[in-house]
Amino acid sequence: MKEVDEWLGELIELAREEGLWTAGDTVVVAVSGGPDSMALLHLLHRLSGAEQLSLVAAHLDHGFRGEESAREGEIVRGYAAELGIPCESTFIDMPAYIEASSMNSQAASREKRYGFLHGVAHTYGASRIALAHHADDQAETVLMRIIRGTGLAGLAGIPISRSEKNVELIRPLLRKYKADILRYCDLWAIPYSHDSSNGQKHYFRNHVRLDILPYLSAHNPQLPQSLARLAELAAAEDDWLAQETRAVYERHVLPHREGCQLNRKALLGLHVALQRRLIKLILNYIGLETDPSSFDSIETIRLAASERAAATWSLDAGGGIRFIREYDNLLFVRSVPGERSTSSSGYAYAVTTDVTSLMLPEAEGQLTFEAMAGSAARRPGNRLEALFDADRIQYPLTIRNRQPGDRMAVLGLNGTKKVQDMFVDDRVAPSRREVLPIVVDANGFVLWIPGIRRSALAQVTDSTKRVMRMKARFASDFNG
Incomplete structure (x- = not known):
């Protein structure tokens, strides 16, 4: 049991390093019934006394797999009872919801899943929701984003923690690999279910997991580890650049009517990486939080500030934002619905x-x-x-x-x-x-x-x- 005892020490050290929890926290543990989440529940239960944590298991049956899903719920509720952990579970007819909302299945499932978890957290006054994403999930996510096209923030992959609706989403297993988790379950005789949908290749993630990663791993057997390490490096550098960009924003960006303004020469005095990030931050701040700006639109704005570009210029940046260059002044203006322009009246x-x-x-x-x-x-x-x-x-x-x-x-x-x-x-x-x-x-x-x-x-x-x-x-x- 030396190996699994080391797990506890590593997890406690990770929690200290990343601020995953503090003594006295109530943590909602999202438990699907698979090996990852069942191992997470067991691990947190083992250290809850020493770390002074109160745990609540939360299980959601999406209604996709009929009796198989129902059995998973029974396993989760039974194991939580065995550990003496309260369990909240519910059923949602996701196929019906998807048909009514016209959303894709993954987006709809995520919306309902996180809505349920936040509801449980609110009921129990929990400040943390623990999710069972692991290092192989991280590697798959990074590879998926590389295939689709991404920047440094995308390479950072899944964050080990992030705030959402005043609750911290934490991922204590993000540096553990699937094989290690399965071995942990075997050592402790932890019951778990196998999700049959994980073998369906019409899901892009499953295709990456079952076909693309194994093929690429033939050329580099350590590819999952390399991708997970890339994510960790990218996350740290992305965080540093984000801090630098916020500092530049505070120094150079001024309010202007329904948006903000920036001196063109101040922008050009920055490294090109900060130029792009500052433009993106401005667009996000004034109206594009839910409509991520594309590289092309950001680059078009950046080049419009150059010496070679026209002295007066404008661009629809999307999301109700208009970029305007007026000599050395760069304006980012948010249009107000129904408002008449002064020039017309x-x-x-x-x-x-x-x-x-x-x-x-x-x-x-x-x-x-x-x-x-x-x-x-x-x-x-x-x-x-x-x-x-x-x-x-x-x-x-x-x-x-x-x-x-x-x-x-x-x-x-x-x-x-x-x-x-x-x-x-x-x-x-x-x-x-x-x-x-x-x-x-x-x-x-x-x-x-x-x-x-x-x-x-x-x-x-x-x-x-x-x-x-x-x-x-x-x-x-x-x-x-």
């Missing part, structure tokens, strides 16, 4: 001589109007401020977004210039062009575009007696 506000402040929610800004004596006026400190001869302004003013054909008599230039051309010259982001306020006088002449230019109209001279100081403030720097 426009805005316009009238300003009379007695108005001192105007909020502009469409532009996320504010304009202020301050009248003063000409002698008190000082030169504007920046382009978000402009001075006008108050007696030469034609009121009422209109503060609005741009319209087709808008032109300005630009100070210092002969003739007029298109507002659209001025936006392009000043690298105003296309999305901002539709909401940026324009100050227009009663005759329809453009007086000022805050942050861009003032016109040649109503200039302040030595003879000016009254000055109107206009100031603009915006929530963000629209020049990117």
Whole structure:
């Protein structure tokens, strides 16, 4: 029994290393009736006293195999009673549910199985659900993902623990192989059932287990061990990269309306691996949690930020997310159902001589109007401020977004210039062009575009007696 005693020591050491449980935890053990889960139940029972664990066995009959499934349930309930462990079991007519829901059998079974396990955990106040996945399952999972195509996260395979619905899913046998588990069952005379569906090759996993792995193992007898080791290495490196990506996100990604924004040069300053991971993290955070982004879409976004790509560019990233490049600003915007865009509706506000402040929610800004004596006026400190001869302004003013054909008599230039051309010259982001306020006088002449230019109209001279100081403030720097 020395070998099986070593199992207990190894399992306790693994639990300490991975934080699988703490003293006083209640653990729900998912028991199908096969050798893996029956061995897991027995192992946890043996160490429950020393580790101060309370155990609950949970068995679900999916109704796929009739009498065979019913016998498995009897074996589980009988063995749990023999060990003195409470057992919760139930029956679900999965064939009927699959037909009604139109889900594939594996996805439907997983949904119901985990729903049942979480229900048992809630009833008993359990903080852990123990699952009997082992090292051969891990090897099969990694090989399946390689065949289908995967990245580093996929190579990490099955995690030894992860949180789901405030419960930790733990896999204490993930580093033990099937042959070892069968030998353990024989040594302790543990009863178990054989699932006949494991031989049905129409399931991809079974095909991998029965055909592909044995064929490849002829070239490398240690292939399952190699794949399991690959998963462990990939999991550690994937976790480290995930931490680095979250740190980069905190440093460089800023909120922006219904999404977020990122400086293009900050992205390009990262290693290509972090570029891809950061883009994926952004997409996941703002709307693609249940719709994993593809490598192609992530790579398209990454390349759109390069020096060679167009300065203004947009892409439907899927999942209701739109990626927009506006010069050096990269926007990830989540569309809101039913919301009208500002560009389609426009805005316009009238300003009379007695108005001192105007909020502009469409532009996320504010304009202020301050009248003063000409002698008190000082030169504007920046382009978000402009001075006008108050007696030469034609009121009422209109503060609005741009319209087709808008032109300005630009100070210092002969003739007029298109507002659209001025936006392009000043690298105003296309999305901002539709909401940026324009100050227009009663005759329809453009007086000022805050942050861009003032016109040649109503200039302040030595003879000016009254000055109107206009100031603009915006929530963000629209020049990117």
